[in-house]
Amino acid sequence: MGIPVGVSACVIGQKVRFDGGHKRNIFVEEQLVDYFDFQPICPEVGIGLPVPRPTIRLMKTEDGEERLVGTKDATKDFTDEMLIFSDKKIPSLNQLRGYVVCAKSPTCGMERVKLYMENGNTIPGGTAGVFTRKLMEAMPWLPVEEDGRLQDPYLRENFVFRVFTLNDFYNCMGNEPTRAKLVKFHSRYKLVLMAHSPVAYKSLGRMVAEIANWDLDEFYHSYRLQFMEAIKNRANRRNNTNVLMHLQGYFKRDLDKQQKKELADLIMDYRIGNMPILAPLTLINHHLQQNPDVYLQTQVFLNPYPQELKLRYAM
Structure with missing residues (x-):
């Protein structure tokens, strides 16, 4: 059984979008699916909207409220239905370890979703989709990411x-x-x-x-x-280099002069951007196998996820 992760249904390939299509994400469906047990949700279908359907958008009223309304007919207001759906659905998601949402969606977008004024102009910076905003408010510790940002x-x-x-x-x-x-x-x-x-x-x-x-x-x-x-903060080269040098210190009595230089050179090559972090880490893991250390062997930094995902190849 994989790790339970929520996902916007269109991102996993389900044809639930307003135009009857999907936004299938290859990385999600072909690579993460081997490790994650995806639980698809489409909030718009969840409140009873058909497929296909007229488009909806977020609009800020003169009173400062954000409302989920029809794009062509703003009198069709789906805000209350979406809030009720969110309040009922989100408590059942406590078992999730993450969530992949659909970018730009007025219900699922994580950020920079277009927010319109009543005159049709957009508000700079945008907002978050109704469902995803409620999800992040209820579970602020939960990793949430947009499908498009996963290309980075x-x-x-x-x-x-x-x-x-x-x-x-x-x-x-x-x-x-x-x-x-x-x-x-x-x-x-x-x-x-x-x-x-x-x-x-x-x-x-x-x-x-x-x-x-x-x-x-x-x-x-x-x-x-x-x-x-x-850990939402991305580990930068400077901080990673400090950790690598910290790890290097554990082997000062176990490595000879040439081995120490080899490791130090790899760490510096990583620091200046000539090598991915995988290079010094591979050598450190090799030395750890040769010179076991109980503390280091428990450190998740060395092996945080399956190598088959190849996530550190470009780091």
Whole structure:
């Protein structure tokens, strides 16, 4: 059974769009499907709209409200139906580890969805689709990404990594979170936090150090939110280089002079953009096999998801 992930139905190839077509995403349907158990939802079909159907859009009224209305006939207002559908559907999605939404959709778009004024002009910056906005408000820790943005290798890697990480978090907690489970999880992700957010690395470290003073339920929810927010930051070359050099330090007594130089050169080549991060990581994993270290072997940074996804090839 794959990792449960929500998806806009059109993105997985279902012909539910206003024109009777779909927005099939090859990466989602042909690569992620091997690891994710996609659960398709079309909010527009969910409120009873037919396929095909007249187009709808988001409009900001003079009162400042955002309404979901017909493009050609703004008197046809679907806002209340969509809000009711969202309020009923979203509580059933707590098992999800991520969600892929359809870009630009007035119901599913994550950002920059066109928002019209009553005179037909658009408001700069746009807005979020009605359903997706409600989803992100209800589950702010959930990884959400748009289908189009998955074409960017860095955004793609970050989204998939967050999905695998949230799944790992829930698996580690099991049916009953404990302080020991939370501390163990945090320990495995120290290098990840160092790479994604040095600030969060320090603040979450202090938080975990004081876990005995927290109410367990309060800690669980606060930690989950702050941790997932931290890894939403893309790990840049500078931070990744710091982590790689940190890893290098664990082998100072195990490697000879030539081996140390080889690893240091690979790390520098990555730092200046001549090599993908996969190059120094592959060598570090090789040295780790030759010189086992219990702490390093638990670090998710080294192997965050299946290699077959090839997400680090362009990083």
